[in-house]
Amino acid sequence: MSERPVLILGASGMAGRALVVAGRQRGYSVVGASRSGSDVELDVQDAAQLQAVVADLKPGLIINTVADVLVGRCEEDPGRSWRINARPVSFLAELSRKYASRLVHISTDHYFSGAGDKKHKEDAEVVLLNEYARTKFAAEALALTWSNAVVVRTNIVGLRSSGPESFAEWCLDVIRNDREATLFDDQFVSCIDIWNFAETVLDLSESTFTGVVNVASRDVFSKADFAFALAKTEGKPLTKAKVGSVSIQATSRPDSLGLDVGLVESILQRKMPSLEDVVTAIHVHAKTATN
Numbered sequence: 001m002s003e004r005p006v007l008i009l010g011a012s013g014m015a016g017r018a019l020v021v022a023g024r025q026r027g028y029s030v031v032g033a034s035r036s037g038s039d040v041e042l043d044v045q046d047a048a049q050l051q052a053v054v055a056d057l058k059p060g061l062i063i064n065t066v067a068d069v070l071v072g073r074c075e076e077d078p079g080r081s082w083r084i085n086a087r088p089v090s091f092l093a094e095l096s097r098k099y100a101s102r103l104v105h106i107s108t109d110h111y112f113s114g115a116g117d118k119k120h121k122e123d124a125e126v127v128l129l130n131e132y133a134r135t136k137f138a139a140e141a142l143a144l145t146w147s148n149a150v151v152v153r154t155n156i157v158g159l160r161s162s163g164p165e166s167f168a169e170w171c172l173d174v175i176r177n178d179r180e181a182t183l184f185d186d187q188f189v190s191c192i193d194i195w196n197f198a199e200t201v202l203d204l205s206e207s208t209f210t211g212v213v214n215v216a217s218r219d220v221f222s223k224a225d226f227a228f229a230l231a232k233t234e235g236k237p238l239t240k241a242k243v244g245s246v247s248i249q250a251t252s253r254p255d256s257l258g259l260d261v262g263l264v265e266s267i268l269q270r271k272m273p274s275l276e277d278v279v280t281a282i283h284v285h286a287k288t289a290t291n
Contacts, residue, residue, distance in 0.1 A: 004060030004101075005029040007053070009092075011038040014158050014166060014194055015065040015106060022198035031057055034066075044088040054095040061205055063104045064092055064143075067136065070164075071110075074132040075251050085135035086142060093146040102150075104205055105143035108136045109155040109189070109216070109257040117188045117220045119260035122153070122212045129252040140212065150204055151212045155257060157226075157278065158194030159285055167191075167223075168230070168282050174241055175231045182244035183224035187255045190216040191226065193281040196273050200264065209267050218265075219275040220258030230279040 006023050010016040011032025023030040032038040033053060042053050044066050054062070067085050068074055074081035089105055096103040110133040111126035112118075128134045140151045157168040165173070174181045192200075192215060200215050221229070224243045231238045246255050261272040273281070 003029075005031050005057050006061045006063070007057055007059040008032050008063045008065065009042070009044060010034055010065035010067070012036065013065055014160050015156055015197065018158065018194040018198040019063055019065065019201060022195075022202055026202060031059070045083045047088070047091055050088060050091055051095060054092075054099065054101075058099045059101050061102045061104065062092060062096055063106070063201065063205070064089065065106045067106070067108075069132070071130055071132045071253060072251050074135065075130055078131045078135075081131045081135045082138075085132070086139040089139040089142040090145075093143055093149065096146045096148065102148050102205060103143060103146055104150045104152060104201060105139060106201070107140050107151050107153045108133070109153055109259055110254050111137065112256045112258075113254040115256040117222075117258055118256055119190070119220055119258045120214075120256075121260045122214060122263060127254060129254055133254070144211070148210060150210060152201060152204070152215050153212060153259060154197060154215045155189050155191040155259075156194050156197050157191045157282065159282070159289060171227045171230050172234070172282075172286055174227065175234050175236050175238060178236070178238065178240055180240045181242075182248070183227045183241050184246040185222045185224040185243040187223050187246040187253070187257070188220050189223060189226070189257045190218070190220045190259045190261070191278065192217050192273060193278045195281055195285070196277070200268070200272070203268050204264070207267055213264050213267070214259035214261050215264055216259040216261050216272065217275055217278050218261050218272040221275050226275065226279065229275055230282060233279045233283045
């Protein structure tokens with residue numbers, strides 16, 4: 001890794017925080033940037049501000065985790081979704097070229113539907129069902145205008161220090177309080193915990209790989225499977241939860257989000273975590289956070 005600093009955009013978010021911690025544990029000179037609560041205050045919608053921060057730091061590596069992930073809000077305000085999810089990436093690609101920085105852009109898995117628990121490779125045909133998916137897919141193309149860029153497709157689960165409740169936190173609340181809830185058994189994912197995610201992204205950053213790569217669990221499972229597996233790890237029954245369909249959501253959402261991790265396993269020469277590994281990591285970190 002270059003001795004130049006590592007700039008992590010979206011450092012106050014769940015993915016960004018995990019990357020800041022993991023990077024500093026490796027001895028990197030990490031600078032976190034976000035609208036508040038980080039080393040540098042930055043709104044990526046302000047192109048001049050973004051350019052000034054990168055020009056000042058001249059980072060050897062830029063990791064962009066910034067995104068509006070609220071699918072409903074993206075649908076209601078497509079312009080805002082574009083300004084956050086896509087437009088800044090065009091500037092990041094140009095700035096990375098100008099300062100010879102390696103660019104890692106964190107993308108999504110919201111591109112596939114109608115194929116059940118299929119594992120999708122990086123070159124699989126995409127289906128764009130909503131504005132979130134459209135803007136994230138556009139961002140991938142913008143990032144790849146720079147030859148030294150990596151686009152990471154993923155679906156992360158973990159614990160937040162602030163902000164909206166994450167999926168894992170929602171599941172823990174349902175499990176620990178045995179609440180009534182609808183668990184989707186027809187939306188398939190291969191989500192990965194944020195701690196394994198962060199280590200994998202940094203390993204990829206240190207590699208010579210460029211292009212699109214899936215970073216996920218090696219298993220594909222339904223959202224309901226995830227909740228029941230986490231409940232088993234927690235040692236608690238789910239007596240009031242029921243299974244149901246993702247179709248009850250107001251905004252159209254893809255239902256076949258499994259990712260094939262063969263490429264990343266080949267690059268890094270190691271296995272990606274299983275569902276059991278992912279829920280165990282959630283359980284351990286949640287237990288630590290409450291002690």
